[in-house]
Amino acid sequence: MNPAATPLRLSTAQTDFEARFAARLHWSSETDHAIEQRVADILADVQRRGDAAVLEYTARFDGLQAASVAELELTQADFKAAFDALPAAQREALQAAAARVRRYHEAQKKANGEGWSYRDEDGTLLGQKVTPLDRVGIYVPGGKAAYPSSLIMNAVPAHVAGVPEIVMVVPTPVRGSVATGGSGAATAARGERNELVLAAAHVAGVTRAFTIGGAQAVAALAYGTATVPKVDKITGPGNAYVASAKKRVFGTVGIDMIAGPSEILVLADGSTPAEWVAMDLFSQAEHDELAQSILLCPDAAYIAAVQAAIDRLLPTMPRAAIIAKSLNDRGALIHTRSMEEACAISNRIAPEHLEVSSAEPHRWEPLLRHAGAIFLGAYTSESLGDYCAGPNHVLPTSGTARFSSPLGVYDFQKRSSLIEVSAAGAQSLGTVAAELAYGEGLQAHARAAELRLNDVPPMRGAR
């Protein structure tokens, strides 16, 4: 029997709309306490025992035995061989996607990622310099969520930023082994590699790579081992163990945002073919059962047309079961009073992906304050952005677009303030600084400013 997908139907005119909508949106990001504790133990162990601990956990969790971590390193030749073995169409698609992503991030760097300075009238120089990170680590999940596009989206901005060393970790579990314990019989078995990921590493310019994963890989990157170099920042998606490990090493290294389930919100005015919108909702739902697809539309007939398209198209989809579960459990088709109201609701959700499927997208865009990425117009399917339009597909999820941004060149750069106070500037600034420093009871701060004055006053409160 084919599964059916019937997303929750709501209308903002319903008196219980708020409560029902809130219930549908609810998702808890609480980390399991047991996972937290295991991750803390793994991190501490890798920090203490380095390579030996990494090898043990890789054998236990991935069923992958090796005599040394060096044996788990992939080479540039591995990347190139994987790339060369691909069908021409895939090779060209990978290169085309990487080129467009590179161009977009180069424009981003030029617009927002360069240093600046100005001089005061008295010659004092103020500004910021921008420098790339020295070395970054990219986590690439193994198994069902192994996405070469994700590697491109992480590695290319790092490259554009000027990061000289990009270290990838990607688990290659031995088939049949599971995360709760490796098979002792797996000795010398080769882990399962994703050739598209290796090919993407060739295209995206990964410097080094290790076939390790989980909290142990995060620990190796954060603390460094004899074999795995310590990085300055770790980006990339992963399971609950990886997310917990990244959160825990935050501060020792930088991390990107911790991602929740993926979401799409479609604002539709009814002008886009209903099948296109239905397929856009599917494209989010097919990720996993927790993914969330929501349609907001002021046209009830159009909502019915989208539901009909869902019914028609779902049976053709290879991932129909996942799509149906996601749409049934977390999806919603919401009838709004107006497009303006739809925009206001969207701002409350702060969706990861926001499609403005409208004949006049630029009318609504200025009303949209919080979103990871905004897809304007009927032709802009989210999937074009996921792979090759140019912008990054690593986006803030679960409402975190209220305070965070797409992954970008800026995530692989950092800034240093530049200050050069002239002799003249030190006279005016010194008086202000000293006044405030004495007020805070920090006399050495005050005195350091006063010593630079042409007429050094007596120290206040000297012993």
Next chain:
Amino acid sequence: MNPAATPLRLSTAQTDFEARFAARLHWSSETDHAIEQRVADILADVQRRGDAAVLEYTARFDGLQAASVAELELTQADFKAAFDALPAAQREALQAAAARVRRYHEAQKKANGEGWSYRDEDGTLLGQKVTPLDRVGIYVPGGKAAYPSSLIMNAVPAHVAGVPEIVMVVPTPVRGSVATGGSGAATAARGERNELVLAAAHVAGVTRAFTIGGAQAVAALAYGTATVPKVDKITGPGNAYVASAKKRVFGTVGIDMIAGPSEILVLADGSTPAEWVAMDLFSQAEHDELAQSILLCPDAAYIAAVQAAIDRLLPTMPRAAIIAKSLNDRGALIHTRSMEEACAISNRIAPEHLEVSSAEPHRWEPLLRHAGAIFLGAYTSESLGDYCAGPNHVLPTSGTARFSSPLGVYDFQKRSSLIEVSAAGAQSLGTVAAELAYGEGLQAHARAAELRLNDVPPMRGAR
């Protein structure tokens, strides 16, 4: 007896230099497990019980009793009264500092904080829009580390970014009560307010403020209560409880970096008066006993002159005991082979504050890759930057300048990608996206792209 301050003397020519220097730099950021657990409990309790929990913890930890959280709210009139009551010199200094900090951050916003876009040949639009956060929370410590300058440095960039609502929390413990338990006899007592902080709130434009602190204040801001509004991001320094709470709510809200002890590194070529450099080292050391002051210099005679200046000046300092303890335990005067070597060592440390106390600072600046703020030339004392030069004094500590940046306008903004694919663009992009999506086994992604093609191909792998 006056305390003596004798920072560790090292030379890079010593065979055991690396080990001795590493030992001096060592500082553990490990959070105490007991603190972590208490903080987790407080956060969960405030999330569950809201205002009632905030009131209980405020009574218990700050000795401050109130019938409602509303009673703990400060008003704009409180800020203005505090400002008006200050001596004119302090009022003017606060205003001058805020004006300079505002000017710098306006330049920063103009240089790096605005949106951009471009169009492909086929009319496809790509870019980013930049929007301010809706509401931010600023934590201001009470007690000995209550710094009005810190409030200015947090609130002004938020203002410049365009954040409409800035909520301050500042504990006002009742004198005699301590963090491990409030005094039951303190009922109706008024907590100890820092009038300079309230005056700074007036100057910096704080929207609302509550006299609460600790993990309970962080929880109130992160989750919201009936009285305290939920914010999108929390910035500002605090003690171990506050730091642990911020780290734990990261993801629910944004946070700034978790700060470690403050540090200064001075690269000196011997051309700056030795007393100026000695006082700059003091200005860091006076913060607290864990603060770190390090001098790197290729001129042994100059190092001796700085030590002599330390000996001469220390007895005059009101905070001599803290300065001496900090310099003795954590300070270092290091003789290097050259200024180039000093720059290389500085890059390894990635100091929060880096003074290039040299007659030719622009010769060395290009060699310096990692630092929170770089102070160029003899007149640029760190303290001028701390208060009023313009750049932010909230800077990455403990080597985190390797991957993070000074607090800035960008911390109070977020970006949304903009994508508008033209009908023509959908043809070329759709083919690439579909190829990669099929490769990843995400057929709905592929199909969403293919449906936009003028000639829709048959679906691969349809059921």
